[in-house]
Structures are given as structure tokens and as C-alpha cells.
Amino acid sequence: MKEIKWFPGHMKKAIEDIEENRIKLADAILYVLDSRAPISCMNPNVKKIVHNKPIIYVFNKIDLADMKKVKAIQKELEDAGNKTVTISASDKNYKSVIKNAIKQILSEKMARNESKNLKATYKILVLGVPNTGKSSLINMMSSSKKAITGNIAGVTKANQWVKIDDELIMLDTPGVLWPKFDETISKNLAYIGCLSDNEFDLSDLGYEVMKIIYENYPENLKARFNIDWSAEENTKSINEEDFNYEDFYADEFLQIYDKLCLKRGYIMRKNEIDYQRAGKCFLDEFRSGKLGGITLD
Ligand SMILES: Nc1nc2c(ncn2[C@@H]2O[C@H](COP(=O)(O)OP(=O)(O)O)[C@@H](O)[C@H]2O)c(=O)[nH]1
Ligand SMILES: [Mg+2]
Structure with a gap:
């Protein structure tokens, strides 16, 4: 760390x-x-x-x-x-x-x-x-x-x-x-803004806090972004034998995160997602309460 x-x-x-x-x-x-x-x-x-x-x-x-x-x-x-x-x-x-x-x-x-x-x-x-x-x-x-x-x-x-x-x-x-x-404590303190942002990569911080919110407060995200993930089709073909569940779940949120970024228009030239801007903006949304009442502990 x-x-x-x-x-x-x-x-x-x-x-x-x-x-x-x-x-x-x-x-x-x-x-x-x-x-x-x-x-x-x-x-x-x-x-x-x-x-x-x-x-x-x-x-x-x-x-x-x-x-x-x-x-x-x-x-x-x-x-x-x-x-x-x-x-x-x-x-x-x-x-x-x-x-x-x-x-x-x-x-x-x-x-x-x-x-x-x-x-x-x-x-x-x-x-x-x-x-x-x-x-x-x-x-x-x-x-x-x-x-x-x-x-x-x-x-x-x-x-x-x-x-x-x-x-x-x-x-x-x-x-x-x-x-x-x-x-864990230092990350929680960072998400809520108790530690200096200069010490962290905000694209990571924003992604991580959104993942925590997705896992613990999916309704908040659905309400804010007007996206219904349950309706999402999983198009991946799964070979049960060598299927790595850990990677799959990590991936699963990354895909959703990309959708959130696109929905907000955090895109750079060449059609790449601007993760830096996304992380900062999502952190702001969380910190100002726009994502609803959330307690991380
Ligand atoms: N939404 C909300 N913001 C608060 C509340 N209390 C403080 N803040 C905000 O939190 C930030 C830090 O407050 P401050 O009093 O400077 O914290 P200190 O560092 O502990 O003295 C400021 O932007 C305050 O406006 C609260 O009850 N609700
Ligand atoms: Mg003070």
C-alpha cells in the first residue's frame, strides 16, 4: 500500500x-x-x-x-x-x-x-x-x-x-x-474526503467507490442512472471448466462502469473513456449525496 x-x-x-x-x-x-x-x-x-x-x-x-x-x-x-x-x-x-x-x-x-x-x-x-x-x-x-x-x-x-x-x-x-x-479504513476515509485527494489516483478511487455502491446499494445507482442491470443480457459464452468467477465478477462491474461513463459522456477524443474525469465526477456525486444515503462501514 x-x-x-x-x-x-x-x-x-x-x-x-x-x-x-x-x-x-x-x-x-x-x-x-x-x-x-x-x-x-x-x-x-x-x-x-x-x-x-x-x-x-x-x-x-x-x-x-x-x-x-x-x-x-x-x-x-x-x-x-x-x-x-x-x-x-x-x-x-x-x-x-x-x-x-x-x-x-x-x-x-x-x-x-x-x-x-x-x-x-x-x-x-x-x-x-x-x-x-x-x-x-x-x-x-x-x-x-x-x-x-x-x-x-x-x-x-x-x-x-x-x-x-x-x-x-x-x-x-x-x-x-x-x-x-x-x-480499508484509509480507503473509506479517502472516499468520503477525509484524506487529501492528492495522495490518491482519483480514477481508481471513483471506480472503487462506485463498485462498492453497486454491490451494496444497487437501487441507488439504478435510480440515479436510470439503468436496469437485471435486464442486461450476459453475452459471454461460458466454459464451466476453466471459468474464473473472480475475474468474471470484476469484469462484470467494469462493463457496467463503462456504461455509466458513457451515459455521462466521459469520453475523450478517439472514443476512449475518460476514466480520470469519470472517477473525479463520480466521487463528487457520491460525496455530495447525489447517489443517495450511503454508509460504507
Ligand atoms: N451534507 C452535509 N455536509 C456537511 C455537514 N456537516 C459539514 N458538512 C460539510 O463538510 C465539509 C467539511 O466541514 P468542516 O466543518 O469544515 O469539517 P472539519 O474539517 O471537521 O472542521 C464542509 O463542506 C461542510 O459544509 C452535514 O451535516 N451535511
Ligand atoms: Mg475545521
Whole structure:
């Protein structure tokens, strides 16, 4: 596997700052996950990293996800004793969902302060891999654009505190990735745009994500492209003896992929398919939710 340069200098400094200073100050952690690949976004050591501070797992971007899968993953986390919420940071109606979850998770601390007539401000640290919507969440909570957002990984470079109301302040962090992830996880993170596209061949990335969608969400593709594959005739003559099923299925999608490319008109001169352009465009369609609610994990 190609080594991915996902650990730029500013990120290393930011991580050190978070681990050495910010976590100590925090009353609670909002751990933002992209609902299109929530498990891939999750660091298994997060509890240790945040010194067992209370964590709320925030499944963001539910407008782009497969809620059946999200609910199942959410239930597993809840059953293991974790606090979770599902939101879309682009919809300010979810403000109260976050606020209530924080109140619940800090209820004892808040009650203690209240009984002493102390007016406290609670510090919430917002963590998660790049592009999961941390800055968007803070903007939604503060009803203003104080945190800088962007659809490319690594937009937030400095650790910045934002006042939400009289009770809450939140610390936005640059997307923190942790050094260990396997190929499946890194691919999932790449498909949803959490890793820099520069590190990947987009014609491969687009093809692969379309194949995954074809295998797991065929209805989504049928609806979007208005193609009925079940009606496709398989014209291959099959010699059962030396028939390689693995190749056949790999081939089968390649043929379908070509049809999708042609349908979209991704053609170069000399009647060749423009796989580079196709990969990039299909990735965009997936990332912007045009292929329907999808969860890869
Ligand atoms: N569709 C959708 N897009 C979102 C949502 N939350 C964030 N985004 C988009 O995801 C991209 C990354 O968001 P950002 O807040 O910068 O992520 P950060 O790197 O974690 O701070 C931006 O283009 C946002 O507009 C959401 O709930 N739904
Ligand atoms: Mg950000």
C-alpha cells in the first residue's frame, strides 16, 4: 500500500497541543464522526487519549448516510455504555440535540455548581478526523460563522475557542488523524474526503467507490442512472471448466462502469473513456449525496 502523507507539520503541533494542554482543560469531548463511514472515523484509543473525559459520539452528516446502518452502529455504541447523537451540522434544528446531550453528560457537574450557586462555563473540545464537520457543528451552535469550514481536509489549522452561550465554549481543532489505520479504513476515509485527494489516483478511487455502491446499494445507482442491470443480457459464452468467477465478477462491474461513463459522456477524443474525469465526477456525486444515503462501514 502506498504510504499516505496525511500527517503535515501543523497537524503534529496541533495534536501535541491538544494532548498536552487542551484535553486537561476540557469538561467534555464532542467526537465528530462522518455517518458515511463512522467506524473508519473512530480511533479505538480515543478514551485513553482524552483521559476518560466524558465523550459524546456525534454521528454527523446523516443527510448523506444510510440511517439503517447508522442506527445499528449507534446502538452498538450505546449498548457499550457510550453517549451518542445523530445530527446534520448543516441544519440548525440539531442545536438542541447537542446542547441536551452535553447537559446530560455533565449533569452531575452542573448540579454541583448550581448547588453552590456557581455560574460556570463548560469547555467542550471538538475532536474528529478532518472534514467530519467539526467547524460546521461549532458554527451551527454559535449561530455565526466563527469557525472556518471547507470541503477540503485540513482547513482548520489553529486551535480556536468559540463562545456558544453563557454556559458553553467550544474548542475547534484541526482534523486530528491518528497514525494507525489499515487499508480499508484509509480507503473509506479517502472516499468520503477525509484524506487529501492528492495522495490518491482519483480514477481508481471513483471506480472503487462506485463498485462498492453497486454491490451494496444497487437501487441507488439504478435510480440515479436510470439503468436496469437485471435486464442486461450476459453475452459471454461460458466454459464451466476453466471459468474464473473472480475475474468474471470484476469484469462484470467494469462493463457496467463503462456504461455509466458513457451515459455521462466521459469520453475523450478517439472514443476512449475518460476514466480520470469519470472517477473525479463520480466521487463528487457520491460525496455530495447525489447517489443517495450511503454508509460504507
Ligand atoms: N451534507 C452535509 N455536509 C456537511 C455537514 N456537516 C459539514 N458538512 C460539510 O463538510 C465539509 C467539511 O466541514 P468542516 O466543518 O469544515 O469539517 P472539519 O474539517 O471537521 O472542521 C464542509 O463542506 C461542510 O459544509 C452535514 O451535516 N451535511
Ligand atoms: Mg475545521
